[in-house]
Amino acid sequence: MxxxxxxxxxxxxxxxxxxxxxxxxxxxxxxxxxxxxxxxxxxxxxxxxxxxxxxxxxxxxxxxxxxxxxxxxxxxxxxxxxxxxxxxxxxxxxxxxxxxxxxxxxxxxxxxxxxxxxxxxxxxxxxxxxxxxxxxxxQRIQARNPFSHEDRVPVYNPDMDEAADQATCMICFQKIDKRKEEGELLMCPHCKRIGHFVCLASWLQTPSNQICPVCHGLLDFSLENYDMKVALGIEKDKRNKQE
CATH class of the missing domain: 1.25.40.10 (Tetratricopeptide repeat domain)
Known part of the structure:
Protein backbone atom coordinates (compact mmCIF):
# COMPACT_ATOMS: atom_id res chain seq x y z
CA MET A 1 0.00 0.00 0.00
CA GLN A 139 10.45 62.89 28.47
CA ARG A 140 10.67 64.33 24.95
CA ILE A 141 11.54 60.90 23.59
CA GLN A 142 11.38 60.90 19.80
CA ALA A 143 10.37 57.74 18.01
CA ARG A 144 13.19 55.96 16.18
CA ASN A 145 12.54 53.41 13.47
CA PRO A 146 14.55 50.31 14.49
CA PHE A 147 14.78 49.30 10.82
CA SER A 148 16.56 52.50 9.79
CA HIS A 149 20.28 53.25 10.18
CA GLU A 150 20.20 56.85 8.96
CA ASP A 151 20.47 58.22 12.51
CA ARG A 152 23.57 56.24 13.47
CA VAL A 153 26.34 58.50 14.76
CA PRO A 154 29.51 57.85 12.72
CA VAL A 155 33.09 58.18 13.90
CA TYR A 156 34.39 61.42 12.41
CA ASN A 157 36.66 60.98 9.38
CA PRO A 158 38.66 64.10 8.43
CA ASP A 159 39.25 62.73 4.93
CA MET A 160 35.51 63.04 4.30
CA ASP A 161 35.11 66.40 6.03
CA GLU A 162 32.25 68.53 4.74
CA ALA A 163 32.46 71.10 7.55
CA ALA A 164 35.98 72.46 7.34
CA ASP A 165 35.12 75.57 9.39
CA GLN A 166 33.87 73.51 12.34
CA ALA A 167 36.57 73.31 14.97
CA THR A 168 34.83 73.21 18.35
CA CYS A 169 33.11 70.39 20.21
CA MET A 170 29.33 70.80 20.08
CA ILE A 171 29.10 69.78 23.75
CA CYS A 172 32.06 71.22 25.66
CA PHE A 173 32.85 73.99 23.11
CA GLN A 174 36.58 73.31 23.37
CA LYS A 175 38.66 73.69 20.23
CA ILE A 176 39.25 70.51 18.27
CA ASP A 177 42.33 69.59 16.28
CA LYS A 178 40.61 67.35 13.77
CA ARG A 179 43.77 65.62 12.61
CA LYS A 180 45.38 65.02 16.00
CA GLU A 181 42.09 63.90 17.55
CA GLU A 182 41.08 61.66 14.66
CA GLY A 183 39.28 58.59 15.96
CA GLU A 184 38.22 60.35 19.16
CA LEU A 185 35.43 62.35 17.53
CA LEU A 186 31.84 61.67 16.51
CA MET A 187 29.79 63.52 13.91
CA CYS A 188 26.09 64.30 13.65
CA PRO A 189 24.85 62.56 10.48
CA HIS A 190 22.43 65.43 9.86
CA CYS A 191 24.22 68.76 10.38
CA LYS A 192 27.77 67.30 10.27
CA ARG A 193 28.81 69.04 13.48
CA ILE A 194 31.40 67.13 15.48
CA GLY A 195 32.18 66.53 19.12
CA HIS A 196 34.45 64.53 21.37
CA PHE A 197 33.42 60.89 21.72
CA VAL A 198 33.42 61.17 25.52
CA CYS A 199 31.32 64.36 25.46
CA LEU A 200 28.70 63.00 23.07
CA ALA A 201 28.62 59.61 24.76
CA SER A 202 27.80 61.31 28.06
CA TRP A 203 25.19 63.57 26.44
CA LEU A 204 23.43 60.79 24.54
CA GLN A 205 23.22 58.34 27.42
CA THR A 206 20.38 60.43 28.86
CA PRO A 207 17.11 59.35 27.13
CA SER A 208 15.81 62.91 26.79
CA ASN A 209 19.10 63.99 25.16
CA GLN A 210 19.11 61.55 22.24
CA ILE A 211 19.10 64.38 19.74
CA CYS A 212 21.84 66.55 18.28
CA PRO A 213 22.26 69.59 20.56
CA VAL A 214 22.76 71.78 17.47
CA CYS A 215 20.19 70.72 14.86
CA HIS A 216 17.97 68.57 17.13
CA GLY A 217 18.16 65.70 14.65
CA LEU A 218 17.54 62.28 16.16
CA LEU A 219 20.75 60.38 16.96
CA ASP A 220 21.07 56.62 17.30
CA PHE A 221 23.93 56.07 19.74
CA SER A 222 24.69 52.63 21.14
CA LEU A 223 28.14 51.72 22.43
CA GLU A 224 27.98 48.33 20.73
CA ASN A 225 28.05 50.13 17.36
CA TYR A 226 31.62 51.26 17.89
CA ASP A 227 35.07 49.77 17.98
CA MET A 228 36.03 51.24 21.34
CA LYS A 229 39.76 51.26 20.55
CA VAL A 230 39.03 53.37 17.49
CA ALA A 231 36.49 55.60 19.23
CA LEU A 232 38.90 56.39 22.05
CA GLY A 233 41.79 57.06 19.70
CA ILE A 234 43.81 53.98 20.64
CA GLU A 235 43.70 52.73 17.05
CA LYS A 236 42.92 54.47 13.78
CA ASP A 237 40.01 53.22 11.69
CA LYS A 238 41.52 52.39 8.31
CA ARG A 239 38.21 51.16 6.93
CA ASN A 240 36.71 54.63 6.69
CA LYS A 241 39.67 56.20 4.92
CA GLN A 242 39.53 56.90 1.23
CA GLU A 243 42.08 54.91 -0.69
Missing amino acids: ADNKQDLPDDIQKQVKANVFMMKAAEAYEAGEYDDAIDLLKEAISIVPENSSLWFELAKGHRELGEFDKEIDCYKRIVDMKADDGQVWLNMALAYRVIGKYPEEMYALVMAADKGTDITGSDEEKAVIIDRYKELLG
Missing part, protein backbone atom coordinates in the same frame (compact mmCIF):
# COMPACT_ATOMS: atom_id res chain seq x y z
CA ALA A 2 1.42 3.35 -1.02
CA ASP A 3 2.34 5.89 1.63
CA ASN A 4 -0.35 8.57 1.60
CA LYS A 5 2.25 11.19 2.53
CA GLN A 6 3.86 10.74 -0.87
CA ASP A 7 0.64 11.97 -2.46
CA LEU A 8 0.73 15.25 -0.56
CA PRO A 9 2.16 18.38 -2.19
CA ASP A 10 5.68 19.23 -1.08
CA ASP A 11 4.64 22.35 0.84
CA ILE A 12 2.04 20.36 2.79
CA GLN A 13 4.60 17.70 3.67
CA LYS A 14 6.95 20.39 4.95
CA GLN A 15 4.22 21.92 7.08
CA VAL A 16 3.35 18.51 8.56
CA LYS A 17 7.00 17.97 9.54
CA ALA A 18 7.21 21.46 10.99
CA ASN A 19 4.03 20.90 13.00
CA VAL A 20 5.62 17.89 14.69
CA PHE A 21 8.49 20.05 15.93
CA MET A 22 6.07 22.81 16.90
CA MET A 23 3.97 20.46 19.05
CA LYS A 24 7.09 19.15 20.78
CA ALA A 25 8.21 22.74 21.32
CA ALA A 26 4.86 23.56 22.92
CA GLU A 27 5.29 20.65 25.33
CA ALA A 28 8.81 21.79 26.21
CA TYR A 29 7.57 25.35 26.71
CA GLU A 30 4.81 24.21 29.07
CA ALA A 31 7.40 22.23 31.04
CA GLY A 32 9.56 25.33 31.37
CA GLU A 33 12.27 23.82 29.17
CA TYR A 34 12.76 26.95 27.12
CA ASP A 35 16.13 26.05 25.62
CA ASP A 36 14.66 22.82 24.25
CA ALA A 37 11.60 24.68 22.98
CA ILE A 38 13.83 27.14 21.14
CA ASP A 39 15.87 24.36 19.53
CA LEU A 40 12.70 22.59 18.37
CA LEU A 41 11.23 25.80 16.97
CA LYS A 42 14.43 26.46 15.06
CA GLU A 43 14.13 23.00 13.52
CA ALA A 44 10.59 23.83 12.45
CA ILE A 45 11.69 27.20 11.05
CA SER A 46 14.44 25.53 9.03
CA ILE A 47 11.66 23.61 7.26
CA VAL A 48 9.16 26.46 6.80
CA PRO A 49 11.10 29.71 7.38
CA GLU A 50 8.23 31.91 6.19
CA ASN A 51 5.82 30.73 8.87
CA SER A 52 5.35 33.84 11.00
CA SER A 53 3.65 31.90 13.82
CA LEU A 54 6.85 29.96 14.40
CA TRP A 55 8.87 33.16 14.68
CA PHE A 56 6.33 34.54 17.15
CA GLU A 57 6.63 31.42 19.31
CA LEU A 58 10.42 31.59 19.07
CA ALA A 59 10.28 35.19 20.30
CA LYS A 60 8.31 34.03 23.35
CA GLY A 61 11.00 31.49 24.17
CA HIS A 62 13.76 34.08 24.01
CA ARG A 63 11.71 36.40 26.20
CA GLU A 64 11.41 33.73 28.88
CA LEU A 65 15.20 33.39 28.89
CA GLY A 66 15.69 37.15 29.08
CA GLU A 67 17.20 37.23 25.58
CA PHE A 68 15.40 40.39 24.56
CA ASP A 69 17.63 41.29 21.61
CA LYS A 70 16.92 37.88 20.09
CA GLU A 71 13.23 38.31 20.86
CA ILE A 72 13.24 41.61 18.97
CA ASP A 73 15.06 39.99 16.03
CA CYS A 74 12.21 37.49 15.75
CA TYR A 75 9.63 40.27 15.62
CA LYS A 76 11.70 42.07 13.00
CA ARG A 77 11.63 38.93 10.87
CA ILE A 78 7.84 38.88 11.14
CA VAL A 79 7.71 42.53 10.06
CA ASP A 80 9.98 41.73 7.10
CA MET A 81 7.45 39.08 6.07
CA LYS A 82 4.69 41.72 6.32
CA ALA A 83 2.88 39.45 8.77
CA ASP A 84 3.03 41.86 11.69
CA ASP A 85 0.07 43.05 13.71
CA GLY A 86 -0.48 45.24 16.74
CA GLN A 87 0.50 42.50 19.17
CA VAL A 88 3.86 41.97 17.47
CA TRP A 89 4.67 45.67 17.75
CA LEU A 90 3.42 45.85 21.33
CA ASN A 91 5.64 42.94 22.35
CA MET A 92 8.52 44.61 20.56
CA ALA A 93 7.85 47.81 22.50
CA LEU A 94 7.93 45.94 25.80
CA ALA A 95 11.24 44.30 24.86
CA TYR A 96 12.77 47.64 23.88
CA ARG A 97 11.62 49.08 27.19
CA VAL A 98 13.38 46.33 29.14
CA ILE A 99 16.71 46.96 27.39
CA GLY A 100 16.36 50.73 27.70
CA LYS A 101 15.93 51.64 24.03
CA TYR A 102 13.15 54.15 24.56
CA PRO A 103 13.04 55.81 21.11
CA GLU A 104 12.56 52.36 19.56
CA GLU A 105 9.94 51.57 22.21
CA MET A 106 8.12 54.77 21.26
CA TYR A 107 8.15 53.82 17.58
CA ALA A 108 6.85 50.33 18.34
CA LEU A 109 4.01 51.74 20.46
CA VAL A 110 3.02 54.06 17.62
CA MET A 111 3.09 51.17 15.15
CA ALA A 112 0.99 49.01 17.49
CA ALA A 113 -1.66 51.71 17.54
CA ASP A 114 -1.33 52.29 13.79
CA LYS A 115 -2.05 48.63 13.07
CA GLY A 116 -5.42 49.15 14.68
CA THR A 117 -5.32 45.86 16.53
CA ASP A 118 -7.35 45.80 19.71
CA ILE A 119 -4.73 44.91 22.29
CA THR A 120 -6.02 42.13 24.48
CA GLY A 121 -6.09 42.62 28.20
CA SER A 122 -8.00 44.44 30.86
CA ASP A 123 -8.82 48.14 30.77
CA GLU A 124 -6.25 48.58 33.52
CA GLU A 125 -3.53 47.01 31.35
CA LYS A 126 -4.49 49.22 28.42
CA ALA A 127 -4.34 52.26 30.68
CA VAL A 128 -0.79 51.31 31.67
CA ILE A 129 0.20 51.23 27.98
CA ILE A 130 -1.38 54.63 27.34
CA ASP A 131 0.29 56.07 30.43
CA ARG A 132 3.64 54.72 29.23
CA TYR A 133 3.18 56.44 25.88
CA LYS A 134 2.39 59.72 27.63
CA GLU A 135 5.41 59.23 29.89
CA LEU A 136 7.72 58.91 26.89
CA LEU A 137 6.18 62.02 25.36
CA GLY A 138 6.77 63.86 28.61
